[in-house]
Amino acid sequence: MSDLRGLSFIGSSRGAAGARTFRAENPATGEPLEPAYHAATADEVDRAGELASAASEAFGIASGQARGAFLRAIAEELERRAPEILTRAGAESGLPAGRLQGELGRTASQLRLFAGVAEDGTWADVRIERADPNRKPAPKPDLRSMRIPLGPVAVFGASNFPLAFSVAGGDTASALAAGNPVLVKAHPAHPGTSELAGEAIVEAVERCGLPEGTFSLLFDDGFAVAERLVQHSLVRAVGFTGSRSGGEALMRLAAVRRDPIPVYAEMGSVNPVILLPGALEQRGAALAEGLHASFTLGVGQYCTNPGLVLLEAGAVGDAFASALADRTEATPAGTMLTPRIWRAYEGGLERLQSLGATRLARGAPGDGNASGQTSLWQVDGAAVLQSPALLDEVFGPCTLLVRYADARELEAIVRSLEGQLTATIHAAPGEAAANGPLVRLLATKAGRVVFDQFPTGVEVNPAMVHGGPFPATSDGRSTSVGTRAIDRFSRLVAYQNAPNEVLPAELSNAEPGSDPRD
């Protein structure tokens, strides 16, 4: 750890020791972690923006091979620092070693996946319409178009994935893959992990001979750097994973710019799970086991945590609830990411209670500093329709059983849901097909509809959609996981009647000297 300096990366230089500092804290012990981190100054943010904009001119036209090599170099540099990264991330996040090991592997493979996307080039959607000088009534011009990078992208690290959704995570990987310089605002809960990952990227920038502004990393435990970044005239897009209030604040800042820019904020959701009567009848005990594992995974700190479970009132559902309560009671407490997140969790539980939900069970109490106690809640369907605040996310290891009266009430509740990252349905054979309108309704509410499995695992592959209508994300057209995430950081440009030599390689004729205009 002796290498950590607590200073931002402004391109390849380090930030100055500014006036304001903060330290990470070990959430398990409350102990502050060295070194002190210096918040980036306004001048440093501006300098990073200018470097990024200048870098954009060269990096924006680097070949797919060059971008791919860069992403692979980042993966290698991360892996080379694995021991330090895993130790520091464990201390800063309270996450267990196995989980962090897996997350580092996922982060490196994600970088390599996007390297492949950059090298393959299909994402750029190249289209070539050749000229037809004899077309009537007017000649047809040569027209060629493709996706190109937007320019500097500001990325905000997430608290709950210190690696896979942070400095070298999916937003950074996809923005770089498309050819955009990236300015990361590190999450203040894990500045040391961020500094190590940032060092890996800066090292890769140098190894690959890319312009230094291709990447910068800014520290801050307040909102000043975020505000300046999102309003910076040279920043062209924003990627964020975090809370709804944080995401909405960035959306507002971007919308009031002189030139509004896209904000891709993934703001989590309550991820409804519907247990249809046939499924409960057939495999209630297995469902209780699966659901328990899913909502307590990682102390419930997943965007895709199943926080709302819809099942019919009656004896079969009661047996399920009772089995789930037994498992809940046997659950040990777990250290949450930060004391602040733990306090917000406790506040969310108080809100559930004040809105009339009943606590069915709770797990073992914790004795640590930010120790999250698992809990299981229940309410009837009518209450949810009357108090929609019961449908708001509580981030942490709890879930709310909603006991609906009949299919009609179930549909009304599903209609009342806001946008979701995921929606899950468990059904007996044939039961999902018999509920076609319900399935179609779920597809209008969520980015991913899951059948007979649980939503917490998010595959990283070409078919993944980790998105969903507002407020699950700020832009329900997109996904922040999977290869399509690259589309977010690009725009279309067409060249009409261009001489072959000025066309980007992807659009030009293969034969040297050939001219589209001939």
Place this chain on the structure above:
Amino acid sequence: MSDLRGLSFIGSSRGAAGARTFRAENPATGEPLEPAYHAATADEVDRAGELASAASEAFGIASGQARGAFLRAIAEELERRAPEILTRAGAESGLPAGRLQGELGRTASQLRLFAGVAEDGTWADVRIERADPNRKPAPKPDLRSMRIPLGPVAVFGASNFPLAFSVAGGDTASALAAGNPVLVKAHPAHPGTSELAGEAIVEAVERCGLPEGTFSLLFDDGFAVAERLVQHSLVRAVGFTGSRSGGEALMRLAAVRRDPIPVYAEMGSVNPVILLPGALEQRGAALAEGLHASFTLGVGQYCTNPGLVLLEAGAVGDAFASALADRTEATPAGTMLTPRIWRAYEGGLERLQSLGATRLARGAPGDGNASGQTSLWQVDGAAVLQSPALLDEVFGPCTLLVRYADARELEAIVRSLEGQLTATIHAAPGEAAANGPLVRLLATKAGRVVFDQFPTGVEVNPAMVHGGPFPATSDGRSTSVGTRAIDRFSRLVAYQNAPNEVLPAELSNAEPGSDPRD
């Protein structure tokens, strides 16, 4: 014309005769045109929104074949009404018969182009990742994803294309092709043309047996219907072509919704044309002829009108300016679309003058009601850098020559430009390639970069990009012309481990009875 009723289409019903009415006006004569048009009431907007949302459930899952047939039926119904439409559009817009004939043809072929896109289905970006139960450390789930429609789309008709960018224009065609019901707010300058086109669509809805809320058409000459539409909880996206102030007003309304929705506003631009020294030297007279034809086309009322021409100070440029001035002086006046647009044009010219531009020439004065007099202006490069307001669009038959001192000043001016729909460069052979950085800079500023041609023709084909960074459009990632326009009105959804029977046809296994989960 006796069939025109002056009432909105609320699905297949007609709106009531409301309190407020307005009439179209023949811009050439100032004569009001019958009948009176009744502004839609708030209740009618809400009813249209509810019908659209209900229609969305069936229309949103209609097959590509069904959507294609519907778009083809609209094209046929439009063509069947061609004589009435052309007569009324001529009276309402002052546009010549030949131009309107061409625009009707373009509108019909655009509908058929999107029919083909819907039938082909490639736009939906279907991706299938099959399960691998043996994958370590965890089994891989079956995951299938595609683009689906967003839901009801509000479309605003444009003044300058009463057919191709209005009721049955590109926004409507692309939104319907993706499976979204459409609510059009007719432009008040051509309500009769709008009613006839709306009737054609309503007829096609009925012929094709689609739910009635698939299409509605709302009249209003104020802002109340627009405001209610954009803030309507059931409306999921907005398409607009028009002025910057109009587009920005819609963007603001959408951004402050409880659930912000995408706004695709095409707001025009000044479309810079760079005449490099070699091109001027080689073919100055031909360039003067071509530029004159382009900036006076349709009385200058194109979003892609070349309103800014950059050429070096000095004798060669002077000769070009003089040739262009001669052509300008010989140009007859033309009727503009509305008296309001004519007044705004006159105001724009006064602004140029007050900012220090010199009028080099003007065409014949008009004697009509809204008669636009062509004019040619000039200013030096330093003035433009000092008064960026000189770079604002003046909608109408004028252009501003900017005489830059040297290549360095040219670059500074181009850097200072806001986002553009198009940027054009005229060069001698090899001269564009010798100006690589300038060409690359133009690609960061515009949606389409044109070489040795003029920007006013906009091809409708798979490679077209009619978009560009803000403020040319509200969303520089997209295009409003060409097949990619369909992407705007869709979002991604994934199905994980879904039984074959509940999957959309595009995602399901071909063999009946086969299940992705086996």
